[in-house]
Amino acid sequence: MTTTADLWHHYGRARAERDRAVPKAFHWIWSQDGGPGPEALGDLSGRVVGDLGAGAARHAAHLVTRHDPARVVAVDASPAQYGIATGLYGHLAPRLRITQSDAVPHLRTMTDSYDVLYSVFGAIDFTDPYELLPVAASALSPGGRLVFSTLAHHLGGAPARTDAAATVIPARTPEGEKVTMRRWVLQEHIWTKVLDEAGFGRIAADVLPASAGGPRAADTLLVTAHRPC
Numbered sequence: 001m002t003t004t005a006d007l008w009h010h011y012g013r014a015r016a017e018r019d020r021a022v023p024k025a026f027h028w029i030w031s032q033d034g035g036p037g038p039e040a041l042g043d044l045s046g047r048v049v050g051d052l053g054a055g056a057a058r059h060a061a062h063l064v065t066r067h068d069p070a071r072v073v074a075v076d077a078s079p080a081q082y083g084i085a086t087g088l089y090g091h092l093a094p095r096l097r098i099t100q101s102d103a104v105p106h107l108r109t110m111t112d113s114y115d116v117l118y119s120v121f122g123a124i125d126f127t128d129p130y131e132l133l134p135v136a137a138s139a140l141s142p143g144g145r146l147v148f149s150t151l152a153h154h155l156g157g158a159p160a161r162t163d164a165a166a167t168v169i170p171a172r173t174p175e176g177e178k179v180t181m182r183r184w185v186l187q188e189h190i191w192t193k194v195l196d197e198a199g200f201g202r203i204a205a206d207v208l209p210a211s212a213g214g215p216r217a218a219d220t221l222l223v224t225a226h227r228p229c
Contacts, residue, residue: 010080010172011055028040050139052103052132053075053121054076054081056085060096072096073097076099077123117147133194134199146223150220159187166182
């Protein structure tokens with residue numbers, strides 16, 4: 001039996017060892033140090049919220065402790081990220097539910113279940129939008145909201161793609177072997193097109209400038225869409 005290497009095995013591990021606190025702030029921008037906060041999600045009081053590609057579930061933990069949702073489900077496919085998230089924030093159950101799953105099969109089982117779905121450089125960046133967005137629309141209740149932040153251009157400055165195709169980027173296995181993975185870095189009008197084809201309406205996008213320079217600085221595209229009522 002062949003298993004897929006967990007390409008997120010090392011991501012965030014060093015931080016988890018030194019910082020176990022629930023974050024005091026929620027940021028959408030790439031550098032995670034400014035810009036809009038959770039107000040982009042709307043009023044979360046009593047709402048059921050899903051974080052797609054939650055990683056260590058820091059954003060989800062912030063929402064649970066500071067914005068009074070009924071429940072936040074933090075979904076991530078990585079066994080390592082699931083382990084880190086449960087170690088950090090498992091005590092916030094049952095209002096925080098940490099789930100190890102690819103986003104697409106999870107959403108297929110959750111028809112009309114979520115009031116809000118969001119992704120902060122998460123599953124929407126790393127999943128074929130023609131597979132993910134239709135099931136995200138179905139998983140939202142009528143009128144529900146999808147919000148995601150994604151790269152407005154490739155790291156290094158190359159422009160975002162003008163078609164809904166993935167860019168191949170470098171990655172490493174847990175053992176350090178060099179491999180590749182796919183990331184969708186699309187221009188605003190392409191995201192609008194695929195969201196519309198997936199059944200979303202009231203689509204809006206804003207470019208949030210990078211807060212500082214540097215070789216890995218990047219502007220952020222913040223996108224909001226709704227399932228029609």
